[in-house]
Amino acid sequence: MRSVGILSQAWRKDKINELKEIAEKAGKLGFNEIWSGVDPNYIDGIKEIAEIAEKYGMYFFIDINPEILRGFGVTPSNLEIFKKLKIGGLRADYGFSIEDIIKMANNDLGLKIELNASIFPLDKLDYVVKKVKDIESLKASHDFYPIKYTALSLEDAIRKSKEFKERGIPVAAFIPTPREIEGRTTVEMLRGKNPGKSASILFNSGYIDRVIIGDPFPTEEELKEVKESKDYTKIRVLVYPGLTEEENKMFNIRFSDVRVKEYALALNQIIENGIKQRNIVKRFRGAVTVMNGRKDVVEVWIFKKEVEADPRFNVIGEVLPEDMDMLDYIGERIDVKLIPIGMK
Incomplete structure (x- = not known):
């Protein structure tokens, strides 16, 4: 099932009102997901974005690494604070062992665990799938690369995504907006393209089910174009x-x-x-x-x-x-x- 999402920045106290406004617009348009980086020292921002996500039935997932977990005072075996904050999923960005990821995926809180589709060792994927109690607890999402000429090729993004998709794990990728010269994109050739077209290219691959706008401040027109691409090219x-x-x-x-x-x-x-x-x-x-x-x-x-x-x-x-x-x-x-x- 295809879904579209936005990038938020729940850690940005200076921009939280603008981010909430965009999240509201996305929710009203029928967007399915919100992804965000977080700051353990600014819980209010997380709560406010999570509240909007809950209001519109959007899947809210955040980026984590071992340092972030330490900031929240938790471990891979103890993730209850994220459930209390109404977060739906945790994206294991970097720094976790395979066993840590399995522990997190086997949580009994209903939290989804997102594998980093860009860098996850594919030779370990079957091992993780075998050790995880429920495949539905796993998702995957690519990295984004804001610096020009550093992102993946479309062919490589598809090749990596295929490995997850064929094992029943839905994959997300980021697209940039053309207003950002060095916008957040997973695929290099999408820089400068209309976001609706970028989303269509990824959806048409057959291996990327979820598309997230990498610009935290998309225009309403850009939101509409990406939502439209979920339904047709x-x-x-x-x-x-x-x-x-x-x-x-x-x-x-x-x-x-x-x-x-x-x-x-x-x-x-x-x-x-x-x-x-x-x-x-x-x-x-x-x-x-x-x-x-x-x-x-x-x-x-x-x-x-x-x-x-x-x-x-x-x-x-x-x-x-x-x-x-x-x-x-x-x-x-x-x-x-x-x-x-x-x-x-």
Whole structure:
């Protein structure tokens, strides 16, 4: 199940009111998670964020390391204070032994334990899964890397995430906002991208279920875009003149039957189709086409490579240049919506 979250900074007394406001907005929009660093000397900040998370049914988890535990006066075998603070999960950032992690995961408080998906030794993963009483107590979340050129490649993030996902452990990754030159991101190539697109790229991988905005102060529009990406991937289309009423049916509906081919993406919807032959021209990368003569099914084909004209395909528009890269990231069984943005 996909979820979206925000990064909070419950330790920042100077910004707590702004952080609470953003948490409220995220909760109202249907965000599922809040992650935060914490300061054992500022409990009030934790309580205030936890209260908002509880109000909206959001999973609130915090970053911990051995020093943080000492600050709270607890050990891996005694985590009750976090339950009292209404925290839902603990992310074992660094410094814990494998046995410490197992002790924490086997707590009887209902606390989830998040493994660090970026650095956790994968050769120890099966051992942990075997020793943990309930696999549902485990989650995983990647690191974020605010310094430019220091984050993971998309391929490496997917490779690491796959190991957890295949064992039933849901994985989270962080995305940046384009306003932050050195924003908090798990994947390097997402720097500077629209956060909605970044979230879509990760969700389309099939191995990352949870996306968290790495900027602690996202705009409301950015929150909406990321929430939208949980439900479907958006591709904007420059529509050609002469679009017919039947062809216009292709837009603003959700295609759930998405198939990835060598030359194109195929989007299918079983609805009545009265499309007639029109605008039969050469297809190219980004060409948005619909098949004519298909009475009971709508087939939209978005081409990734240049091919010759075919009388069965009407060319009705082209993918917006800013969205062209999405053609390489769309995954199967991912809902897609085509958004018309005007005539070319």
